[in-house]
Amino acid sequence: MKVNGVEERFAAEPNELLVERLRDGLGLTGTKVGCDTGQCGSCVVRLDGKSAKSCLVLTVAATGREVSTIEGVAGPDGELNGLQEALRQEHGTQCGFCTPGMVMALGELVDTTAGGPAPTEPEIREWLTGNLCRCTGYHSVVRGVQRACATSRQEG
Structure with missing residues (x-):
């Protein structure tokens, strides 16, 4: 998958959630874990440009897709969008x-x-x-x- 424009390659367990891969596997901790049930929205990322609750998406379902997290929103110099x-x-x-x-x-x-x-x-x-x-x-x-x-x- 591409995360914030960077190709990422890894092996994922079949039951691994995208929020776990982002936070624990890639260190992108801006994506928060709040409720773990898709209710609170603190884990929202963009998956191929559409909002997705990453606590409800399996990592394997994001294979070959574009994932955008909060870390990829600001400009390269840290300027807010x-x-x-x-x-x-x-x-x-x-x-x-x-x-x-x-x-x-x-x-x-x-x-x-x-x-x-x-x-x-x-x-x-x-x-x-x-x-x-x-x-x-x-x-x-x-x-x-x-x-x-x-x-x-x-x-x-």
Whole structure:
């Protein structure tokens, strides 16, 4: 599989979860383990560009596919991408545990709506249903997504 653009080769056990391979095998600990049942969204990565809960994906199912983790989102110099910066500006994080999964999931929303109408607040909140946060109350996260979408439209 390719992880953040880098070809990775390894032998995986048939029951190994993708989140285990990323964290324990590749040292990409930005992908969090929260509930281990697909409920909290802290383990979200992008699998071939689509959000996926890596605690529900077997590593072998990612063979030959492109996996993107939070470590691959920022620029090579560590510069935050548009969504990360917008969340920072809108105070869309607090403890930060859920943030990597939210950035990966919401990044798909920002990407898929680029060039079209900006997502509405209800659409953003619907997109967030798979990501649980115990700190922010989601208001600042929604504002961050709205800012990121507006900024991407101005730049595009």
